[in-house]
Amino acid sequence: MTTARESPTGRRAEQDGAAGPIAVRRSGPVLLAEVAAHAGVSLATASRVLSGSRSVGEPHRGRVLAAAQELRYTPNAQAQAVARGASNVVGLVIHDVLDPYFSSIAGGVMRQVEERELVVFLASTHSDVDRELEFVQTMRSHRVRALIICGSRTTDRVHNERLAHELEGYAAAGGQAAVISQDRLGTHAVVPQNRSGARALARELCRLGHRRFAVLAGPRGLLTSRDRLIGFREGLTAEGVDVADLQVLHGEFTREGGESLAAELIAAGPLPTCVFAVNDVMALGALAAFRSAGVRVPEDVSLAGFDDIAPLRDVVPSLTSVHLPLEEMGARAAQLALDTEPQTTSQAVKVRAEVVLRDSTRRLP
Amino acid sequence: MTTARESPTGRRAEQDGAAGPIAVRRSGPVLLAEVAAHAGVSLATASRVLSGSRSVGEPHRGRVLAAAQELRYTPNAQAQAVARGASNVVGLVIHDVLDPYFSSIAGGVMRQVEERELVVFLASTHSDVDRELEFVQTMRSHRVRALIICGSRTTDRVHNERLAHELEGYAAAGGQAAVISQDRLGTHAVVPQNRSGARALARELCRLGHRRFAVLAGPRGLLTSRDRLIGFREGLTAEGVDVADLQVLHGEFTREGGESLAAELIAAGPLPTCVFAVNDVMALGALAAFRSAGVRVPEDVSLAGFDDIAPLRDVVPSLTSVHLPLEEMGARAAQLALDTEPQTTSQAVKVRAEVVLRDSTRRLP
DNA sequence: CGCCCCTCGGCAAGCCCTTTCCCGAACACG
DNA sequence: CGTGTTCGGGAAAGGGCTTGCCGAGGGGCG
Numbered sequence: 001m002t003t004a005r006e007s008p009t010g011r012r013a014e015q016d017g018a019a020g021p022i023a024v025r026r027s028g029p030v031l032l033a034e035v036a037a038h039a040g041v042s043l044a045t046a047s048r049v050l051s052g053s054r055s056v057g058e059p060h061r062g063r064v065l066a067a068a069q070e071l072r073y074t075p076n077a078q079a080q081a082v083a084r085g086a087s088n089v090v091g092l093v094i095h096d097v098l099d100p101y102f103s104s105i106a107g108g109v110m111r112q113v114e115e116r117e118l119v120v121f122l123a124s125t126h127s128d129v130d131r132e133l134e135f136v137q138t139m140r141s142h143r144v145r146a147l148i149i150c151g152s153r154t155t156d157r158v159h160n161e162r163l164a165h166e167l168e169g170y171a172a173a174g175g176q177a178a179v180i181s182q183d184r185l186g187t188h189a190v191v192p193q194n195r196s197g198a199r200a201l202a203r204e205l206c207r208l209g210h211r212r213f214a215v216l217a218g219p220r221g222l223l224t225s226r227d228r229l230i231g232f233r234e235g236l237t238a239e240g241v242d243v244a245d246l247q248v249l250h251g252e253f254t255r256e257g258g259e260s261l262a263a264e265l266i267a268a269g270p271l272p273t274c275v276f277a278v279n280d281v282m283a284l285g286a287l288a289a290f291r292s293a294g295v296r297v298p299e300d301v302s303l304a305g306f307d308d309i310a311p312l313r314d315v316v317p318s319l320t321s322v323h324l325p326l327e328e329m330g331a332r333a334a335q336l337a338l339d340t341e342p343q344t345t346s347q348a349v350k351v352r353a354e355v356v357l358r359d360s361t362r363r364l365p
Numbered sequence: 366m367t368t369a370r371e372s373p374t375g376r377r378a379e380q381d382g383a384a385g386p387i388a389v390r391r392s393g394p395v396l397l398a399e400v401a402a403h404a405g406v407s408l409a410t411a412s413r414v415l416s417g418s419r420s421v422g423e424p425h426r427g428r429v430l431a432a433a434q435e436l437r438y439t440p441n442a443q444a445q446a447v448a449r450g451a452s453n454v455v456g457l458v459i460h461d462v463l464d465p466y467f468s469s470i471a472g473g474v475m476r477q478v479e480e481r482e483l484v485v486f487l488a489s490t491h492s493d494v495d496r497e498l499e500f501v502q503t504m505r506s507h508r509v510r511a512l513i514i515c516g517s518r519t520t521d522r523v524h525n526e527r528l529a530h531e532l533e534g535y536a537a538a539g540g541q542a543a544v545i546s547q548d549r550l551g552t553h554a555v556v557p558q559n560r561s562g563a564r565a566l567a568r569e570l571c572r573l574g575h576r577r578f579a580v581l582a583g584p585r586g587l588l589t590s591r592d593r594l595i596g597f598r599e600g601l602t603a604e605g606v607d608v609a610d611l612q613v614l615h616g617e618f619t620r621e622g623g624e625s626l627a628a629e630l631i632a633a634g635p636l637p638t639c640v641f642a643v644n645d646v647m648a649l650g651a652l653a654a655f656r657s658a659g660v661r662v663p664e665d666v667s668l669a670g671f672d673d674i675a676p677l678r679d680v681v682p683s684l685t686s687v688h689l690p691l692e693e694m695g696a697r698a699a700q701l702a703l704d705t706e707p708q709t710t711s712q713a714v715k716v717r718a719e720v721v722l723r724d725s726t727r728r729l730p
Numbered sequence: 731c732g733c734c735c736c737t738c739g740g741c742a743a744g745c746c747c748t749t750t751c752c753c754g755a756a757c758a759c760g
Numbered sequence: 761c762g763t764g765t766t767c768g769g770g771a772a773a774g775g776g777c778t779t780g781c782c783g784a785g786g787g788g789c790g
Contacts, residue, residue, distance in 0.1 A: 408770085
């Protein structure tokens with residue numbers, strides 16, 4: 001022991017002779033070369049022992065291992081990635097970790113990633129399309145082996161094209177990408193059945209006797225919101241409800257959005273018998289708004305959401321929603337990106353949406 | 366003026382003889398050398414233009430930029446990190462993304478990280494101490510510039526020592542670390558006032574007239590749980606409540622844990638007037654258990670938690686808890702790790718905990 | 731007993747960048 | 761017109777690691 005510091009790895013410090021205010025730094029990480037020297041073998045041998053790329057005879061093997069342990073050697077993963085030409089990191093781009101929808105998906109992705117002993121780069125866009133683009137760049141620059149993007153498709157043509165372009169660039173550079181909630185990007189895709197889910201929900205609500213509805217929708221440009229709205233309309237029509245009467249309010253895709261839209265709805269006059277918030281986060285906001293306005297759910301108005309996010313478990317009244325297997329969606333996307341051979345044609349996985357009727361929607365007499 | 370075409374930067378495929386814009390789409394990322402060749406300048410010049418490390422004359426500058434754009438060049442961040450000897454990634458180790466406590470903290474960390482244009486490696490240990498250790502290794506191996514660990518200290522001496530050892534190794538290799546909820550590890554630390562927060566809570570509950578309490582605690586070895594329990598006891602004592610009567614049940618630090626402990630409590634016989642769950646996730650579990658057993662909160666029993674996690678907003682009755690500024694804690698930890706000069710003595714930040722009385726705890730007549 | 735093949739170390743040439751060093755050209759000034 | 765000073769560009773030396781290739785030794789087999 002105690003020899004750890006004397007390794008003669010001369011840096012370029014020798015040049016400036018005595019004049020150098022720079023001390024003998026040698027404080028950085030331990031190098032493979034030092035391990036090799038310590039063990040009295042060549043660099044190559046040390047490398048082979050530690051990365052197990054080829055068998056190495058016992059005497060040397062043991063010495064290298066011992067040296068590595070003693071010196072507390074940690075391989076430089078960056079350098080390894082460069083040398084091997086392949087990294088073991090996965091990129092994950094979501095809107096926001098704080099949103100249970102995204103954190104559930106992230107959870108699913110991470111499970112898969114961990115199983116394969118990879119690491120994940122997490123980036124959150126906070127719903128900013130430019131940041132999304134930027135992150136694809138970043139991830140590509142880090143040469144992530146797989147990239148999973150969980151955004152929401154918009155009608156913004158320019159952005160869609162740019163994104164597709166970036167992803168194509170990423171794929172051309174040899175990466176695998178999977179996108180959740182978006183297709184037509186030339187990558188693997190995991191897409192929930194927004195439309196048919198909403199349609200089924202409309203049907204169930206109609207069967208409970210509802211005829212007058214309001215929809216709290218997200219921004220107009222958001223396809224997820226739009227699909228759900230369209231599906232809901234279709235469902236109503238199929239049940240013989242006149243969709244001309246349907247009140248549709250557009251707002252932010254957030255809790256605050258739901259809250260203010262619900263407030264608006266209350267202010268606007270007589271409530272419909274049932275309100276459909278196109279996602280659960282908005283539904284929770286709406287629930288809060290109703291509660292603080294003294295509107296009882298479901299007695300005064302029924303309320304349904306979409307996604308079936310985790311925090312719903314603890315809400316009273318329990319919220320009717322359309323269940324999406326969020327973790328599974330994340331996991332599936334990760335599998336697509338990680339287990340598919342590059343160059344394979346991209347797959348699109350449809351995820352089933354299932355209506356779950358709970359206490360927030362009552363049967364009308 | 367030489368045509369500068371002589372650059373023999375041939376790639377491994379040099380089959381198409383003279384001239385011409387590059388047509389052969391070699392798979393894999395575009396290299397800096399290709400950009401340089403395309404622009405007709407040297408590698409060094411291209412590098413300087415793209416990383417802005419030194420001024421480059423306009424004619425060349427423009428050509429390099431154009432070439433990079435045309436070829437869709439993306440620098441290899443890994444190689445850059447190796448060459449520069451510094452990476453721009455931050456490691457974040459938490460227990461579980463799905464747990465709102467951790468995702469809030471993660472949110473705070475990410476905000477700071479994003480502001481600085483860095484990226485984060487996220488790892489979740491699922492409360493497995495060995496994985497925690499392993500991840501510190503991994504992060505170190507990736508040479509993350511800063512490492513933030515958000516675990517919970519246990520009484521497991523061996524593990525604590527190992528962790529301290531790993532972190533010391535990380536620091537010795539030049540990294541900055543900050544730990545949330547743990548101190549004495551020789552790193553920066555952000556620690557909530559668990560004990561005094563619980564003490565204050567106990568006081569408030571006593572002032573509401575409660576005298577008979579039960580505590581739903583986490584695993585015995587978890588210091589976070591233990592500190593809160595101790596603080597709670599202290600608070601009770603200060604208010605003249607005999608802690609010998611205190612029922613303490615230990616279980617998992619999760620929703621299920623809270624749920625089954627509450628069920629146990631119910632089964633055990635007459636309920637105390639107030640139950641303190643040492644964290645909110647457990648409190649939510651307990652609430653569910655009470656509800657399904659027909660025990661009304663707060664009429665039949667008062668319930669208080671700790672942490673004030675986000676989903677609490679939508680729970681009825683609104684839950685009394687001890688507020689911790691979770692996002693801020695994450696942000697603070699990130700700041701400590703990112704803005705402090707290496708070699709500085711490590712700082713410990715105490716985070717204030719504040720009792721928030723809500724509807725789940727009623728005043729006794 | 732000789733041959734061949736197989737195992738295992740080591741050298742050195744990569745991987746893709748950055749950065750230092752150095753030199754020629756361009757500019758200012760006396 | 762010479763000299764000093766930028767300034768900009770190229771070549772080459774790293775940065776820490778992997779790996780193709782060669783050669784030396786050792787065993788199995790004919």
